[in-house]
Amino acid sequence: xxxxxxxxxxxxxxxxxxxDLYGYLLTQKVQEKVNISESTLYPVLRRLQKKGFxxxxxxxxxxxxRRYYKITEEGIKELEDFIIKWNELKKKVESFLN
Amino acid sequence: xTRKEFMRNLDKKIMNxxxxxxxxxxxxxxxxxxxxxxxxxxxxxSNMNFDKIVEDILKEENFKYEENEEKGDKEKNYFYFxxxxxxxxxxxxxxxxxxxxxxxxxxxxxxxxxxxxxNKIVIPERxxxxxxxxxxxxKIKDISINLGKSIEIYYNTDELDIExxxxxxxxxxxxxxxxxxxxxxxxxxxxxYKELTLSKLELNxxxxxxxxxxxxxxxxxxRNISISSVVGSINFN
Numbered sequence: 017x018x019x020x021x022x023x024x025x026x027x028x029x030x031x032x033x034x035x036d037l038y039g040y041l042l043t044q045k046v047q048e049k050v051n052i053s054e055s056t057l058y059p060v061l062r063r064l065q066k067k068g069f070x071x072x073x074x075x076x077x078x079x080x081x082r083r084y085y086k087i088t089e090e091g092i093k094e095l096e097d098f099i100i101k102w103n104e105l106k107k108k109v110e111s112f113l114n
Numbered sequence: 115x116t117r118k119e120f121m122r123n124l125d126k127k128i129m130n131x132x133x134x135x136x137x138x139x140x141x142x143x144x145x146x147x148x149x150x151x152x153x154x155x156x157x158x159x160s161n162m163n164f165d166k167i168v169e170d171i172l173k174e175e176n177f178k179y180e181e182n183e184e185k186g187d188k189e190k191n192y193f194y195f196x197x198x199x200x201x202x203x204x205x206x207x208x209x210x211x212x213x214x215x216x217x218x219x220x221x222x223x224x225x226x227x228x229x230x231x232x233n234k235i236v237i238p239e240r241x242x243x244x245x246x247x248x249x250x251x252x253k254i255k256d257i258s259i260n261l262g263k264s265i266e267i268y269y270n271t272d273e274l275d276i277e278x279x280x281x282x283x284x285x286x287x288x289x290x291x292x293x294x295x296x297x298x299x300x301x302x303x304x305x306x307y308k309e310l311t312l313s314k315l316e317l318n319x320x321x322x323x324x325x326x327x328x329x330x331x332x333x334x335x336x337r338n339i340s341i342s343s344v345v346g347s348i349n350f351n
Contacts, residue, residue, distance in 0.1 A: 038145070038149070039142055039145060039146050039149070040145070040146050040149035040150065041149075043146075053161040053163065054146075054158075054159045054161055054162045055162045055163070055166070055167045055170075056170075058142050058143070058167070058170075058171070059170040059171055059173070059174040061142075062135075062171075062174050063174055080145075080148065080320075080321060081145075081319060081321070082145060082149075083141060083142065083145060
């Protein structure tokens, strides 16, 4: 079973709510829990950025810049709304399964 | 596919997206490969599907992505506004009495600037309208030439200032004796050669390897180079 890109967006936002992350580390964190390919996240990050749910900033690292992704207030609100809807959906699905 | 091949192919596939989108995309993958400790000739991870990556990026930017399997030529389905270069052989040489400065902005092309017998530019005829030459200053804006092709500018002077901004393509510069060279927001390989003793060299925000072992410094010269925001390697040799 594959995650839809919508749900993947919220997985990304949930990770960024804990801490700001750069592309590679963010991919590693998501890959620890769900099976995605190395390159899946870039379009997701781009989409979230366009929606105003995250912003980027550069930070120097060993003589080069790393681009960090940071969740915005709008992103946090969107994530909180999603969590409420997700819990409702989960209950409904579980009522069928149990 | 190696890292170098990946970036080169990506450059071709997304060449018509907005400049900022392209820069961000290149930056993401260059950074990603750096974090994977991949050298240019190393293979990218096996689960990176290049076609899928391009498709997703183009979809995200509302760019039409279709494959023409019948003809086996995917590139024709992109909007190539420089298609004319494939079918036109109308390359013109425009000669100038003198060139004091070269300014190029918003260009998708490789650029070669080198010392020659004459002051001249070699460019597809259709781009002649994008050139402005006034008071010995040569300005070129908004040009796009197919990858693998380049515009060539020859100068026959010891003093020449060069400013290149927002360029996607490789750049080769034969450094003039007296010069202020400013390069900013470049995606491509840069090579500087011949006069490698400089008075000043500033490098900021370069994502890529820098080879400046052959550069020497002499404060008495008037030969300054400033380079910022580059995705690509830089070679002085």
